[in-house]
Amino acid sequence: MPIKPTCPQRRGNAGRRSAWPWLAAVATSGRTSHVDTTVSTQTRGRNRQVLPETTARSAHGAPFRTGRASYAQAHRFAMEDAQPDHPQRTLRTAYRIRGPLDPERLASAMSAVVARHDALRMSLHPSEEELRYRVHNRVEWPLIREKSVTVAAGAELAPELVRALDDELLDRFDRSVPPLASARLWELGSDDWLLSLKIDHMIADVLSVGVIGAELSRAYQGETLPIPGLSFADWIEQQDAYFRGEQARVDRAYWDATLAGRPNGWNTLLPDFDLSETAGNAPGAVSLALPTGLGASISAFRRSNRLTPHMVYLSALVLCLARRTGDPDVCVLSATANRSRDLAELVGWCAHGLAYRFLAGQAETPAELARLVRAGCMNVMTHQRYPLLRWRLDNDPGELGRRLRLPYVFLHPITEYFTAPAFAGLDTELVDGTGVEADPCLGFQVRHTTGDEVTLSLHHGGFGYTRAHAERLLADFADALRILTERPDSRLRDLEDWLGR
Template sequence: MYPLSSGQRRLWLVDRLEGASAMYNVPVVTRMRGPLDTERLAAALTDVVGRHEALRTVYAEHDGEPTQVVVPAEEARVDVGLTECGPERADAVVAEHSGHVFDLSRDLPVHAHVVRLAPDDHLLVLVLHHIAADGWSIQPFGKDLAHAYAARLGATAPQWPDLPVNYADYALWQADLLGDPDDPASLLSTELAHWSAVLAELPRELPLPMDRPRPRRASHRGASVQLRAGTGPARRVAELARRSGATPFMVTHAALVATLSRSGAGTDIVVGTPVAGRTEEALDDMVGFFVNSLVLRTDTSGDPTFAELLDRVRETDLTAYAHQELPFDRLVEHLRPSRSLASHPLFQVSFTHTTGPEQPLTLPGLRCAPAPTLLEAAKFDLDVTVVDEGPAGLAVRIGYATELFDEATVVDLGERFLRLLDAVTAEPRTRISEVDVLSPAQRQLVRDTWPGTPAEPPAGTVLDALDARADATPDERALVFGDIRLTCAELRDRVNGYAHALIARGVAAGEVVAVALPRSAESVVAVLGVLRAGSVCVNVTRQDPRAGHLLTDSGAVLVIGESDAYEGLPVLGGASGTRLGRVRGLHVRIDRPP
C-alpha cells in the first residue's frame, strides 16, 4: 500500500463526499473504420494496464486514511464490451458508457466499450477515471495501445522498455519534495506563504451573469457551446504575444478577464487554469494524474488599456507558474475558504488555451477520427477552452453549469469575448471600457427601444399600492411561489406581522435590517415587512462576495434569515444591534408570524 498523491487525495475526498459519479471521467471516443479485432483490443488494453501501475490501482481506506493498492499485472484484466446497433441508437450507447461510474475501491479505473455500426465501422468508447489519468496521459496511453495492438495482431506480446518510475514513486517523491509543513524553509511552507499573500482577501465567489440563483448543492449537470473566430484574430493573438513578450495564453487570458469585468464581474477577476505538473522528464511517458490547478488573480481597476492589462496578466501568470509546485488541495486546506457543495473553492471559472486540433487514438489497420463523448459534466460554473487550430483559426468551447446559466446567456458571453478579442488585438491601446461588447441587436435595443419617453412614476409607495389592492380586492391573488398562494389580504397580514415583530425587538425607524433569505415567498414578505416597520432593507446572500461589506458598511442592526442562511456571513461586531441579544453573534432570526 502506498499514500495517494495530493491530486489523487483531492479526487478521492470528492468521491467520498459527493458520492461516485461520472464528473471526473476522462472519456475518449474514436470512430474506427476497418477490421477491428475486439479480442486483440482487449488483450492490448490489458497489456497497457499492466505497464502503467496507475491503471491497475484501487483505493482502500486504512486507519481512516486512503491508500493506493496496486493490483498485480497478472490479475488486472480489461474486458471490452460490445453493442451492435444502428446510427440512431449509437449516441445513446456512447453517452451511457462515457458516463460509466467507477467504484474506486474495487474497479480498475479503465472502462472500454465498442459500438459496432457495421462490420467495418465502430465507435470505441474508452473511459479513464481522472484519479488515474490526466489529459496529457492520453498521448502515452494511445501510443502504448497502438504498439500493443500491433503486437497482438501478430500473436505476440508487446516489448517495451521499463518505465523509469512508477506512479507510487511519484506520490512518495512529491511528499518528500514539499517537505515538512512545520519547517519554515520547506518548499511547502514557502509556497504557502507566497500564495497566502497573493490570494489575501480573495472574493468568495466571482459575480457572474447567472440566470438563476446558485442552489445549495451543485448537481454538476452541464452543457457546452462552440464558437469560432477566423484566422485574423488567431494571427493577431500570436503577433501581439510576440511584441509584448507574452504568450498566446496570456493574450486570451487577458481578453477573458476583460470580458468578465465588462460583464459585471467587478475588477478583482479570479480564474483557474490546469498545469501539466510533469516537471521531471521521467514523467513524460507515464499514465497518471499529475495535473495541478493554478489560481490566477488579475486586477482590472483603473480602466487600463488592453496593453496595460496584458502586462498585468503577464506578471500574474509568470509568477503563478513559478510557484506551481504547491498542490491545489493543500492551498485550499491552508486558506480555509468558506466551503460549500454549491461551488468550486477559490475559483469558479476555468480557462485553458491549447494548440489543436484534437488528435485521435490510432490503431494499425484502421482509419481513426475523434468523435463526440456526449458527456457534459460541469466541474465549474464556466469552463472556457480556446484552441488554436492553425489555418482554421480559433475554436472556443465554453462548458457551463445548466442550473446556473441558459444557453443563450453563455453564447452571448462567448460572442462578447470574441468581439473584445478581435478589437483589442487590432488596437491594444484601446481601453477595455471603450470596447463595444454588445451585439448589433443589443445595441439597437439600447439605442432605439430603452431611451423612450419615461413613464410617469406611480403615486405613493409599494406599501400604499398593497394596501389599496387589499382593501379593494382582498381575495385577489397577490403572490405565487411554488405551492404557496397568497391573496392581497393574506400578504398584507403577513407583512404587518413581520413589521410588528421587528418593532417588538427594538428596531427603530430608519435603522438598517438585512434580509438573508433565499429567493422565496418568505423573502418577499420579509422585505415588505422591513419597509412597513419604517426600516431600511438590504438584501444579502452568502454567495455574494460583497456580503461582508454590505453588512458592515450599511450598519445593519439585525439579520432576518433561516439558520443555514447565516453560513459564510460575517458577525456584525460593534453594530448597535448588540442590544437585541446574541443569537449566532448578532444574527437574530425573526420567527415567521402565524
C-alpha cells in the same frame, strides 16, 4: 470539441459530512509498506466482467505495492463519501475507427499499456486511519465487445449508441478492484467501429487520456513499450515529500499573499449567475469558430508581444470578465500538468488547479493588460507545484467533503486533450462531444486547427447558466480577443462598458 461536465456543480452538502479524520495528515508521511494480500474475484458494473485473482508476487515478496493515497485522492474520496449522491468523476472519450480493425490485436495493446502504467493497476482501500492505494502486479483490462449496431457509412451515431455512451458516465467503478478503467467496442458496419474509453479520475488526469491513446496505437502497431523510469506511486511519494519541505512553505506563502485577501477567493461571479438554491444544474456546451482574419491577428499579436498562446487567451478572458462584471479584480482558474519533462508520458493524477488573479484597472491599453498577464503568469509558474485545492483546505478545513458552492471561471490549457490514436492503416477520429471531463462551472477551451483557424468552446453546468447565457459570454470572449489583438494600443477607458461605465 468542448470538454463537457459529466456531473453538475451543486451547492451545499447532500447527506452526511465525511467522518474520515485522516485527510489532514495525508502529507505527514511519504513512507510506503508492503502487505501480503490478494484480490478477491468480483463483478464490476452492469457488464459483470469477472476479474481474476492476482497472485503474482513482487520483488518485495508481496503481490502489492501499497502506500498512502495522494492528497487529491483522499479529498475526492472524502467528498464522495460525505455526499452519497455525488457521481464519481470520470474521464471518457470515444473514437470512430474506420478500416480493418483487429479487436484481438487491440486487446493485446491494452494489456501492454496496463503492464506499463502502475496507475492502471491501482486500487483504493479506505480504513479508519487513512486511504491507501495498492498497485497490483498483474491486472486484466478486458475489451468489452458490445452488440453490433448498424450505422450507415458517414452517418452520425445511432440514438441508442448515444444513450449507451451517456449511460456509462453514471456507472460507478468499484475502486477496490482494478483496473479503474473500461473499454467498450461496437461494430457499426463493414470496417466501421466505435471505441469508448472511460477512466476513473482518481488514477488519471486529462493529459493521461492522451498518453493512453498514443500508447494504444504504438502497441497496436507492434512497438514494445518500455517501463517508465518513475511510476505514479513514486510520484505520490515525491509529492508527499514536497509538502513536508521548505519549498512548499514558500509556495503556500505566495498563494496566501495572492488570494487570501480577495473577498470572493478564487471566484469571479458574473451578473447572470443564479446563486439561489433552486438554480438549475443542466450541463451543456457551445462552440464558436473565429473568422480566419481574427485568428491571424491573434498569431501576430502573440509573436510581437512575446506571449504564449495561453497568455493571449487569458488576457482576452480577463478583459472580457472585467467588462462583464465591472470589477477590475479578476480571477481565472486554469491547470498545470505538474510534470517534469521525464513525466510527460506518465499515466496518473498529477495535474491540479491554479489561480490567476489580475487587477485589470492597472492597465491603460489592451497591450499593457497582456503584459500584466504575462508577468502574473510567470509568478504563478514559479509557485505552481502547490495545489489550489490544498491551499483552500489549509485555510478552511471545514470545506473538507463539500462541493463547491460558488461558480468559477476556468481556462483550459491550450492543448488537444483528447487526440485520436493513430492506428496503422486505419482512419480514427474523435467523436464530437464525447471527450468528457468533469467539474468546472464555466470552462473555456481553445482549439487550433490548420493554419490560423481557431474554435472557442465553453462548457457550463449549474447555477442557472443556460445555453443562451453561454452563447452571449462566448461572443463577448471573441469580442475581447478582437479588441486585444486588433486594437492593442487603444484606451481601455474608452470602452463603453469598461469597469462599470
